[in-house]
Amino acid sequence: xxxxxxxxxxxxxxxxxxxxxENYHSTHGAIQEAKHVFIKNGLDLFQKQDxxxxxxxxxxxxLNAFITFLETLNxxxxxxxxxEAYPISSEEIAQMNYVSELQxxxxxxxxxxxxxxxxxSHQNITENFILTKRKQFFQDIEDKxxxxxxxxxxxxxxxxxxxxxxxxxxKMYDALLPKGTLVTYACRSSIKNAMLSVGFSIEKxxxxxxxxxxxxxxxxx
Numbered sequence: 001x002x003x004x005x006x007x008x009x010x011x012x013x014x015x016x017x018x019x020x021x022e023n024y025h026s027t028h029g030a031i032q033e034a035k036h037v038f039i040k041n042g043l044d045l046f047q048k049q050d051x052x053x054x055x056x057x058x059x060x061x062x063l064n065a066f067i068t069f070l071e072t073l074n075x076x077x078x079x080x081x082x083x084e085a086y087p088i089s090s091e092e093i094a095q096m097n098y099v100s101e102l103q104x105x106x107x108x109x110x111x112x113x114x115x116x117x118x119x120x121s122h123q124n125i126t127e128n129f130i131l132t133k134r135k136q137f138f139q140d141i142e143d144k145x146x147x148x149x150x151x152x153x154x155x156x157x158x159x160x161x162x163x164x165x166x167x168x169x170x171k172m173y174d175a176l177l178p179k180g181t182l183v184t185y186a187c188r189s190s191i192k193n194a195m196l197s198v199g200f201s202i203e204k205x206x207x208x209x210x211x212x213x214x215x216x217x218x219x220x221x
Contacts, residue, residue, distance in 0.1 A: 003088075005095045008032075009209075012101045015061065015092060022159050024060050026185070028210030031101055033185060034063050036208040038151045039071055041216055042183035046148055051077040053146060055175055057138055058153040059084035061096050062114050069110055069129050070102065081132045083141065090115070138163055143175040150176060152184035157191060166194040169217075173198045176219045187213035 006016045010029030016022070026033040046052050052075065056064055059082030072078045093115045099108045110125055117123040119133045138154065139162075150172055154163040162168070164186070172182055182200070184191075185208060192202055192215060200217035207214040 003092065005092065010101075011097075012063075013061075013095060013097045015088065020155075020159055022155055025063065026208055026210055028208065030061075030063060031067070031098065033208040034067050037183055037185045037214055038064050038153070039067060041205055041214065042149055042151060042181060043068060043071055045181060049148070050075055051079075052148050053079040053177075054081065054149045054151065055143065055147040056080070056082040056151040056153060057172075058151075058155070059087070059133060060153065061088060061093070061098075062111065063096070063098055064151050064153060065114055065131065066098055066104075066107075066111050067102070069114075069125065070104055070107065072129065076128055078129045079132075080129065081134065081143075081147070083134050083136050083138060085135065085137050087119075087133075087135060138168055138171075141171050141175065143171075145174070145177050147176050148180050150180070150182040152182055152186075157186060157188050161190075164188070164191045164194065166197050169194050169200070170198040173200060173219055178219060178221055180219045182217040182219075183214070184217075185211060185214050187211075187215050191215065 004016050005013055008014050008027050008030045010032045012030040014023050014025040014030045099111050113125055119135050123131050125131045157164045195202055195217045203216045204213050
């Protein structure tokens with residue numbers, strides 16, 4: 001399936017799939033969206049913790065992982081697990097401009113290592129940042145009470161509604177530690193209802209530019 005690199009409104013790159021009319025990130029700004037949804041409304045809740053465990057649903061271009069690395073340089077330990085069924089190519093990775101757009105040239109080696117490291121094994125990206133990339137369908141996730149935070153960044157509901165189902169959110173609920181949090185850019189009623197049905201408490205929050213609302217879900221036990 002053809003994929004092309006495009007520039008979003010904030011100057012950062014993303015991947016577009018013309019056949020699906022779908023993008024990996026918001027065309028209003030890939031970096032802008034990541035910082036708003038996953039950092040401001042997710043990671044920032046855990047500022048006082050010295051360590052954090054994160055599951056990303058849709059590792060994709062590595063943008064969320066790299067921004068998380070930049071935002072957690074002062075933490076003692078970050079355990080980051082990225083699940084991706086269809087990893088992007090090295091040629092596509094080379095065209096992502098996140099390091100320059102984030103003015104993080106000194107960490108180019110970190111971004112490169114995140115993509116070059118082996119899948120299916122724990123990798124020490126730095127002393128405090130451990131990355132595990134898993135090539136896996138989301139339906140096959142079986143983690144139990146392992147994560148403080150989930151970045152739910154799957155393709156949109158109209159394209160893959162099965163990824164936004166009650167069955168998937170039950171897996172997310174089970175994967176979180178008690179009082180853990182899930183954040184996503186989406187805010188469709190059916191998604192909210194699927195989250196509620198498995199036990200999450202839900203907050204509607206202002207969305208990233210170009211999107212009115214997003215959802216934050218908290219595990220109740």
